[in-house]
Amino acid sequence: MxxxxxxxxxxxxxxxxxxxxxxxxxxxxxxxxxxxxxxSHRGKAFLSILEKTExxxxxxxxxxxxxxxxxxxxxxxxxxxxIPLNLLDGKSADYAVTGGWSKRxxxxxxxxxxxxxxxNTEGEGFTHxxxxxxxxxxxxxxxxxxxxxxxxxxxxxxxxxxxxxxxxVADMSSHILSRPxxxxxxxxxxxxxxxxxxxxGLCIVVVREDLLGKASPLTPAVLNWKVQAENQSxxxxxxxxxxxxxxxxxxxxLAQGGVEAIEKVNIAKAKLLYDAIDxxxxxxxxxxxxxxxxxxxxxxxxxxSLNEAFLKGAEAQGLLQLKGHRSVGGMRAxxxxxxxxxxxxxxxxxxxxxxxxx
Numbered sequence: 001m002x003x004x005x006x007x008x009x010x011x012x013x014x015x016x017x018x019x020x021x022x023x024x025x026x027x028x029x030x031x032x033x034x035x036x037x038x039x040s041h042r043g044k045a046f047l048s049i050l051e052k053t054e055x056x057x058x059x060x061x062x063x064x065x066x067x068x069x070x071x072x073x074x075x076x077x078x079x080x081x082x083i084p085l086n087l088l089d090g091k092s093a094d095y096a097v098t099g100g101w102s103k104r105x106x107x108x109x110x111x112x113x114x115x116x117x118x119x120n121t122e123g124e125g126f127t128h129x130x131x132x133x134x135x136x137x138x139x140x141x142x143x144x145x146x147x148x149x150x151x152x153x154x155x156x157x158x159x160x161x162x163x164x165x166x167x168x169v170a171d172m173s174s175h176i177l178s179r180p181x182x183x184x185x186x187x188x189x190x191x192x193x194x195x196x197x198x199x200x201g202l203c204i205v206v207v208r209e210d211l212l213g214k215a216s217p218l219t220p221a222v223l224n225w226k227v228q229a230e231n232q233s234x235x236x237x238x239x240x241x242x243x244x245x246x247x248x249x250x251x252x253x254l255a256q257g258g259v260e261a262i263e264k265v266n267i268a269k270a271k272l273l274y275d276a277i278d279x280x281x282x283x284x285x286x287x288x289x290x291x292x293x294x295x296x297x298x299x300x301x302x303x304x305s306l307n308e309a310f311l312k313g314a315e316a317q318g319l320l321q322l323k324g325h326r327s328v329g330g331m332r333a334x335x336x337x338x339x340x341x342x343x344x345x346x347x348x349x350x351x352x353x354x355x356x357x358x
Contacts, residue, residue, distance in 0.1 A: 005343035008321035009151050009174070009296060009334040010195040018248045018338075036244040041237050049240075050232070053247035060250060060259055061176075063183050063206060070205040070225060071233040071243050076101075076173045076192040079203060080108035082223040083145065083169055083188065088113040089214040091142035094166070096135065098157075099126045099150025100327055101171060109145070112216070118144065126153040128288035132161035143167045143187060149175035149293050151195070152325045154285070154332070156293040160185055167211060175295045176204075177253060178337055179263040187211050196295070196336045198246035201239040253337065262337050269335050269344045270294040276348040282355040300330035303358075307331075310354055317350050319343075 006013040029036050032045050039046040054069050063069060072078070083105075084093060092114035095106045098121055109115050118135045121128060137144065144166050148157045151174040160168065167187025176191040183189065183206060193202035205225065212226040221227050221235055228235060256262050274292060277283045277299050285292065285299045301307060310331070314322050324330040335344055 002318040003346070004318045004320060005339070005346055006320050007333045007335070007339070007343070007347070009325070009332060010192070011200050012195050012334060012336050013338045014198065014245070015249065015252045015338045018245065018252050021248055022245060037241045039240065041234060041240050046240055049244050049247055050238075053243055053250060056247065056250035056254060057204070060253060061181060061183060061206070066209050067183060068205075068207050068209060068212070068225070068229040070207065070228050071238055072203045072205055072228065073201065073222075073236075073239050075194075075200070075203050076171055076190060077104070077108065078223065079171075079190045079205060080105045081112065082205075082219075082225070083143070083190075084109045084112035084115075085219040085223055086215045086225050087143050087167070087169070087188075087211060088216070089142055091140065092116055092138060094118040094136075094138055094141045094144045096120075096129075096144070096146045096161075097122060098129050099147060099155050100152035100325070101150055101173070102145070102147035105145060105147065105171065116141070125286065126150065126155060127286050128291045129155060129157055132159070135161055137161065137163065137166070139164045139166065141166050143169045145169045145171075147171040147173075149173075149295055151296050151334075152298075152328055154287050154293040154296045154298040155291050156295070158290050167208070174334075174336075175293065177259055177262070178266050178295055180259050193242060193246055195334070196338075198249050199242050202242035202246060204246075249338075265341065266294045266335075266337065269339065269341050270297065272341070272344050272348060273297050273333060273335065276351055280351075280355060282358075283351065295336055296332060296334050298324055298328060298330055298332045300324075304330070306354075306358055309358075313354055314347075314350055317346070319347055319350055322347075 094116050096118045097103050118137050119130045144163045148170050169188040170186050172189055173192040174195045187208050189206040191204050194200035207225050215224045277285050283299050322331050324332040
């Protein structure tokens with residue numbers, strides 16, 4: 001088979017050693033006689049998986065002891081509802097709209113209370129994060145919501161605003177564990193797993209303990225963080241197999257040297273691709289340089305009539321899922337932790353060949 005490199009934004013590429021180990025353990029996990037998919041979520045075998053997965057995640061992200069780690073279902077979109085239900089507490093909330101997913105977060109949150117827009121770059125094409133000094137923040141807000149890496153437009157935060165003590169809630173779905181993060185700067189971090197953690201079906205929520213217990217009485221138990229925390233994320237059957245694979249990814253990442261080590265690789269991969277785009281008048285990236293994502297790199301051909309030919313040629317060389325999101329167009333290469341640098345090298349080589357030919 002031709003070497004395949006999967007540039008999908010999610011569900012996304014997983015480390016090959018993780019897939020090989022999951023294959024080896026598929027029928028009989030650690031001589032239990034069962035697949036992880038068959039285990040009782042309350043049995044000793046799965047509980048040992050869950051506990052190690054949480055422990056390794058805490059190590060990787062350096063999660064303080066006064067933060068709860070929840071393994072939930074429904075993806076980040078479910079948390080769009082859970083966040084205002086758990087945190088508004090009769091107040092308003094500030095939201096920064098810097099791309100397609102933060103825009104969706106606002107749309108979902110408005111059903112539950114008053115939402116103020118702190119900044120909105122839609123009119124400028126979602127190409128940058130505005131100067132924090134120009135944000136319209138409410139110091140009495142229940143929280144400030146941001147999306148620190150916009151998967152669709154490839155816009156990544158290069159810092160954080162001064163929220164004046166208001167808890168910052170961050171959607172980190174598409175770059176979590178790709179670089180060190182000071183968890184204490186946030187009240188809540190949440191991330192859908194299907195980009196940089198594991199398969200779809202799991203969402204990880206990291207929440208500071210003092211923010212628990214504020215939920216609206218209308219909050220369903222499955223979305224109530226305090227209830228979930230008190231029940232080890234198991235008021236219903238959790239996404240057991242997705243948690244297991246996430247645990248294998250965390251072990252793999254620790255073996256690479258952790259988040260600090262993988263960040264160096266991510267910087268090198270992103271530089272390689274951005275340099276190829278910037279050195280050409282055939283391709284263009286529209287994002288402000290200081291806000292360019294390391295994980296999701298959109299680019300456009302100057303002559304967009306060649307888009308289909310570009311994608312067809314890429315697929316023939318084993319470079320898959322490069323078509324940009326339908327709301328953005330163009331191309332997009334998602335180069336998460338599990339994408340080896342050889343994949344980016346192969347893409348850059350193909351881009352140069354295609355440019356020379358056309």
